[in-house]
Every structure is written in C-alpha cells, then in structure tokens.
Amino acid sequence: MMSKLEDTEIKSWFGRESVVEHYAEAAVDIGLWASEELVLQRVFAPTDTLLEVGCGAGRICLGLWELGYRGIIGTDFSRAMIQQARRIAAKLDYSVPLRVADARKLAFEEEIFDGVIFGFNGLMQIPGRADRRGALVELRRVVRRGGRLVFTTHDRAAGSPAGFWAEETQRWETGEQDPRLHEFGDRIVTSDHGPIYIHIPDRDEVVDDLRATGWTLREDAMRSEICRESEAVEAFSVDCRFWVAEKTD
C-alpha cells in the first residue's frame, strides 16, 4: 500500500536546486507583494521584533528590511533556502539574521517577538492538521501578549477548477482518494519542479484552528479584495486569503 506523504519529502522538495532558484528569483525580482506591503505595514511597526517562519530565499523578510524593519529574523526548515537567503542578503548588504528552524519546534524563548509571519501559504505545506495546529501553538508561544500573527492560505472556495472539490468529496466517500493524502483538502499539485503537497482549507477550518490554538482572529480577506497585484505577482502566485490573528491572553 502506498504510504502517506511525509514532511521529509516536502523538506527535500524545498531543498531542490531548481526550487531554491525559483524562490531566489522571486526574492530578487518580485519582492513584497503590494498586498503584503499594505497588510504588514498596517499590522507591524518598523521597531517591532518580528519572526518570519518559512522565509524561503528571503522574499518577505528582506523586503521588510528594505522598508526599515530592523528587528526581523528570517527562518526556514530548508537549509538550502536559508543559504540562498544569506547569499542574497549579503549581496544587498542587509543584516537580516537568517536561521534554519522548523515552525513546529522553535528554539526561541517564550514571548520574545512582537509578531510572527508565515507568508505565502507555508503553513499549509505542513501535512496533517494536528501538525499545522502544532505550528500555530508554537508561534503563539514565542509572541508576547498583544502580538500578532500574519499568514496566508489558499481558499477552497476560490481558485480550484470548477467541480474539483465536489469530485474530491466523492473520491473520499468511496475511498478512492490519492492514498498519499492525509486529509480532505490535501492536494499534490504539479509544478515546474515536480509534484508538491499543499493543504487547501476552507475558511471555517482556519477559523477553528485559530480558536483551538488560542489565537483571536482579527481580520481576514482575499488578496484580490485587498489590492490589485502586478502581472509578475499574479504569474508567481494565485489569489490567497490573508489572516491576521492576535494573542489576546
């Protein structure tokens, strides 16, 4: 029987040369999306201490540094991504600390950050709802009371081929789903760099996960509702939902 997809396969995919190169190009040529710039600047002050998890080649943390955010640290569980992010930071002469770290188990003290960021749907590349919730608990642990979490996810109601989820529901009901998937909502999608896992939640699922992990939801909106993106951004990434949550107690 085919076994369930392991997170080690995802980690190794994010270590592939062509994948790292793809994210490096985005860090250099695309930078922050207009929506990210708007949301992150509204939620965080340049003086805040910020942790970015799943930073890839540094597209977001280097973009924030450029905007004057001097308290940001970038982390990713892919060593190759961090090495690439360091190369780009060195070239730009940006002193952003960049470390290898898994979002589910962070070597940081409790409550030391004003905010955390898990951009570009990275949270949804953690297979298994329990593990995604584990990451949300861990992010909450390192943020002070009143601190915020900003992340994005795909949304099952937007962007998938018409009828896909109705057919997928039937496949799960009859046990004919891809045996490597963990849960309904999981997909293994084709990309230029080979197949990759992503979980596509509906809004209620994320609302439940935030509540279950102690976060208070402050706002959420689809990227397309926030602002119009450039053609380059639209070609790099499809529409997604932005989430802002607060640690209120």
Ligand SMILES: C[S@@+](CC[C@H](N)C(=O)[O-])C[C@H]1O[C@@H](n2cnc3c(N)ncnc32)[C@H](O)[C@@H]1O
């Ligand atoms: C879609 S990429 C986004 C990269 C970057 N934030 C950007 O926007 O260009 C998702 C990133 O999350 C990282 N990632 C996935 N699971 C992770 C985990 N459990 N802990 C830390 N990083 C993780 C991947 O290595 C990858 O770099």
